[in-house]
Amino acid sequence: MKLTRKAALVTAAIPALVLITPVGSASAHGYVSSPASRAAQCAAGVLDCGPTGPRYEPQSAEGPKGQTTCSGGTRQDFEVLNDDNKGWKVTNVGSTMTVTWTFTARHATRDYEYFIGNTRVGFVAGNNQQPNNPTSHSINLGGFTGRQKLRAVWNIGDTVNAFYSCIDINIGGGPTNPPTTTTTTPPPTTTTTTTTNQPPVGGTWAPNTAYATGATVTYDGVSYRCRQAHTSLVGWEPPNVAALWERI
Numbered sequence: 084m085k086l087t088r089k090a091a092l093v094t095a096a097i098p099a100l101v102l103i104t105p106v107g108s109a110s111a112h113g114y115v116s117s118p119a120s121r122a123a124q125c126a127a128g129v130l131d132c133g134p135t136g137p138r139y140e141p142q143s144a145e146g147p148k149g150q151t152t153c154s155g156g157t158r159q160d161f162e163v164l165n166d167d168n169k170g171w172k173v174t175n176v177g178s179t180m181t182v183t184w185t186f187t188a189r190h191a192t193r194d195y196e197y198f199i200g201n202t203r204v205g206f207v208a209g210n211n212q213q214p215n216n217p218t219s220h221s222i223n224l225g226g227f228t229g230r231q232k233l234r235a236v237w238n239i240g241d242t243v244n245a246f247y248s249c250i251d252i253n254i255g256g257g258p259t260n261p262p263t264t265t266t267t268t269p270p271p272t273t274t275t276t277t278t279t280n281q282p283p284v285g286g287t288w289a290p291n292t293a294y295a296t297g298a299t300v301t302y303d304g305v306s307y308r309c310r311q312a313h314t315s316l317v318g319w320e321p322p323n324v325a326a327l328w329e330r331i
């Protein structure tokens with residue numbers, strides 16, 4: 084009788100333990116599942132990312148907000164995600180792409196940010212609400228082209244932390260040199276007698292056209308000023324490429 088009672092107590096205790104263990108904080112967060120982020124590729128076994136870390140917890144690349152890493156900078160076994168030369172699978176995308184997050188815990192969300200290099204190409208407010216799972220965002224890639232690393236950041240609303248997810252993409256298949264915001268060539272002044280690339284005044288934007296810095300165009304009835312000299316391409320329409328065209 085005594086034995087049976089003891090056994091019953093032990094059995095009763097087991098389900099409680101089993102329930103508590105998986106709810107531990109280490110496994111509960113989120114990552115970009117589509118297109119397959121670096122961590123998603125680790126979890127799928129596409130690449131060998133080591134015996135721990137993203138292999139089993141693609142959702143745990145966590146760290147303080149404001150970092151520029153893919154790993155979150157907290158756990159050493161996630162640093163493999165920062166290796167740009169690991170041979171990550173690259174996804175071909177257009178000038179706009181859909182990014183899908185999978186959450187294992189739907190934390191109240193401050194916002195989402197998307198970066199290429201130091202340029203923030205996307206922002207989605209979270210309003211401190213719990214997100215749906217999964218959650219998808221359409222991100223305009225800001226006129227960048229070619230092989231790029233999109234860094235997706237999920238900023239949590241009620242902790243100091245964020246979750247980081249890097250996605251290797253090939254945008255458009257156009258020229259490999261993306262427009263950047265680093266050039267600060269001033270607009271040609273009236274005293275300059277340069278005859279090349281004179282800003283067309285008030286023309287309609289067209290592809291395969293050389294535009295000088297300061298040139299103004301209209302597109303869909305809206306006026307824009309050229310931020311830096313370039314030759315236009317389909318896909319680089321003024322509303323798509325903030326690095327090249329400023330709305331006026």
Ligand SMILES: [Cu+2]
Nearest residue numbers: 111112188190
């Ligand atoms: Cu979490």
